[in-house]
Amino acid sequence: MKYTMIVFIMLCSLVTFQSAVFAADSQSAGDSSIYDTIHNGKETPKSPAAQPAASGTPSLFPLFVKFIVSFILVIGLLFVLLRFLSKRSSMMQTNGPILPLGGQVLGNNRSLQVVLIGQTIYIFGVGESITLLRTISQGEEFQQILKSFENQEEMPSTKEIINDSKKMWNNVFGKHLQKIRQEHGEE
DSSP states (O other), X not given: OHHHHHHHHHHXXXXXXXXXXXXXXXXXXXXXXXXXXXXXXXXXOSSGGGSOOOSSOOOHHHHHHHHHHHHHHHHHHHHHHHHHHHHHHHHHHHSSSEEEEEEEEEETTEEEEEEEETTEEEEEEESSSEEEEEEXXXXXXXXXXXXXXXXXXXXXXXXXXXXXXXXXXXXXXXHHHHHHHHHHHHO
């Protein structure tokens, strides 16, 4: 809670400080509104050279520092928010007795889902409505489905599959090149 309050106070001070400095500078420079000039009978200067130079114009360095601090603050808040959301979503996925075992898309907005709840496997048809198709209790079929689920988790990653296909392509291409060289070498 203290951390949140400190961040809030820093954010408010960043937003309000600079505008107060600009307001003080505009009043101290002797600027008056057109209404005041007309009603007081003052003559307005005709050329920009006749206007008095503003003293104490703000430099760009404080604005740059304010930008950098604000940018770092926003990036930090986004990082904290993403970490919070990822922890929350991972807790929601792992909590509870429901374990999704898999699914298969059958068509537009239609799929088959296999879910383990407690010691029973449920097979659902998901479409415009959800329909229970079958339940599988403890037994031989139950054990086979759980073994296939465990084997599915041990499947190779996409990078491994791509590397294996590249090796296989290089072998086939190399054999084909050797065959062509032999044919041309014999002629």
